[in-house]
Amino acid sequence: MDIRDLAPPEVRGSAPRLTLTGREEVLIEGHRGLISYETENIRVRSGMGLISVSGKHLTIAYFGTQDLLILGRVQDVSISEEGG
Amino acid sequence: MKKRGTVRFQVSGLSMERLMNEACRHEIRLKNVKRGKYREITACLTPEEYGSFCGIAQEKGFHVGKAEPVGALRIWERDKKRWGLWAGLCIAAALLIFALSMIWEVRIENAGPYLGEIKAYLQELGVRPGVRRDQIPLSQLQDNLEWRFPRIKWIRAEYAGTTLKIRVEEGTPPPLIADQGGAGDVIAGEDGLLLRLNTFAGTPAAKAGQWVRAGQVLIRGEERGQNGELVPVKARGEAIARVWISRRVQMDVREYKTVPTGENAIVREISAPFFHWMRGEKPDYQTFDLERTVTPVIGVWFPVTLIRDIFMEADTLVTQRDLDAVRREAGESAWLQLKQALIADEIVDKWMNFSIIEEDTMVATATAEVRRDIARYRKE
Incomplete structure (x- = not known):
């Protein structure tokens, strides 16, 4: 077994980390690019698939090489294999 | 010089996401991205990143709008030529610094019966609101107060903002050896x-x-x-x-009045800073009353004035004032002066003496007997 397998997935670099704070903030760490951005839906490519954040008045407060911070009224966060 | 701050701009074109990903690959960190109309977003960047972003966007066929500064940069860009405003701010800041370097309140805590005496002593030392803080060395002030009031165990003087706080603890202090401040x-x-x-x-x-x-x-x-x-x-x-403290006031018992003889002389003058012209001569009256009228020739700002002097010859008439009135006036004045000298003293007795010197001067002497601590420290 490789010693790297003992590390958590987000450390290994394969899996993104999603942090939802209340209904107002979603932080996606380790994303692989933005697929679409609308005020009611933002879709982001990640190592484990497509992350879709739905809500109202969604804005991208920060879009960096690793992190993406979404603000707004979050209603739904989902992950699908499609586009991963 | 590196330009600081943030600019806001608008970008339009097809597939904004593609441009955002491209910017991300170039390590351009977009902030506050908001979707506007269809095919349009607004975002914020630093001025440096904005330059790089414009290059990428134009290369990919996007249209980037004019950058507008936001936050502090916006205020600076808007007001940088308003010299009056900056000068005013500088003056206000200087005034604030000046005000903070002064003492605006002297607070004495826990002084009990010493409060009045400490206040009076601080006044004597020149410690009062409106004095610069650096003019009052705290350790020396503490030392002075401890010597002046030996029944006080310790005194702590410190600044709390613009307030000088003097905290007093009463008690009998132990004798101090010479090393602790000198014999x-x-x-x-x-x-x-x-x-x-x-x-x-x-x-x-x-x-x-x-x-x-x-x-x-x-x-x-x-x-x-x-x-x-x-x-x-x-x-x-x-x-x-x-201790007996006296204040003495002298007052003339005669009153001098002028009585016009009816002889008058008028002298007119035109006066300017570098020019002076007089019409008529000043009379050689021994005693006279003078009535002067000064009229600016053109206006307040033009320094030429017309002066009209009326000299009215007068004889001096000396009369005797009412002695009771003089006595009352001199007594009140002497008593007032004495009260000012006794700020925080315990008055045991007080009295007033009157005398007349050479038949024309009333002397009022106000005396008070007080009990006070007369101990003063003298360093060897």
Whole structure:
């Protein structure tokens, strides 16, 4: 077994980390690019698939090489294999 | 020079996400991205990143709108030519710094019966609101207060913002050795009849019931050691004495009045800073009343004035004032002066004496007998 397998997935670099704070903030760490951005839906490519954040008045407060911070009224966060 | 701040701009084109990913690959960190109309977003970047972003966007066929500064940069860009505003801000800041360097309140805490005396002593030292903080060395002030009030165990003086706080703790302090500030005597600050001498450190050199003169040593700054040798100490103590304080006021009992003789002379002048012209001559009256009218020729800002002097010859008539009125006036004045001299003293008795010198001067002498601590420290 490789010693790297003992590390958590987000450390290994394969899996993104999603942090939802209340209904107002979603932080996606380790994303692989933005697929679409609308005020009611933002879709982001990640190592484990497509992350879709739905809500109202969604804005991208920060879009960096690793992190993406979404603000707004979050209603739904989902992950699908499609586009991963 | 690196330009600081943030700019906001608008980008339009097909597939904004593609442009955002491209910017991300170039390590351009977009902030506050908001979707506007279809094919349009607004975002914020630093001015440096904005330059790089424009290059990428134009290369990919996107249209980037004009950048507008936001936050502090926006204020700077908007107001950088308003010299009056910046000068005003600088003056306000300078005034604020100046105001913060002063003492605006002197607060004495826990002083109990010493409050009045400490206030008076601080006034004597020039410690009052409106004085610069650096003019008052706190440790020296603390030391002075401790010497002045030997019954106080310790005094702590400190600044709290623009307030000078003096905290007092009452008690009998232990005698201090010479190393702790230097040896010295306690002397009489003024003449008086010594009622009580409490020695806290040093050797008494006077006793109750004795008349003492200002400057006389009351407690010597030395003590006998265990082997009988004399050890220099900081003498400390309290010398309560009966002190008589007087204030004297002289007042003329005659009243001088002028009575016009009817002879008048008018002199007119035109006066300017570098020019002076006079019409008529000043009369050689021995005594006269003068009525002067000054009229600006053109206006307040033009320094040419027309002066009209009327000299009215007069004889001087000397009359005797009502003695009771003079006496009352002189007495009130002397008493007022005495009250100002007795700020926090315990008055035992007071009286007023009147006398007339050379038949034309009334002298009022207000005297008060007070009990006060006359001990003063004198460093060797």
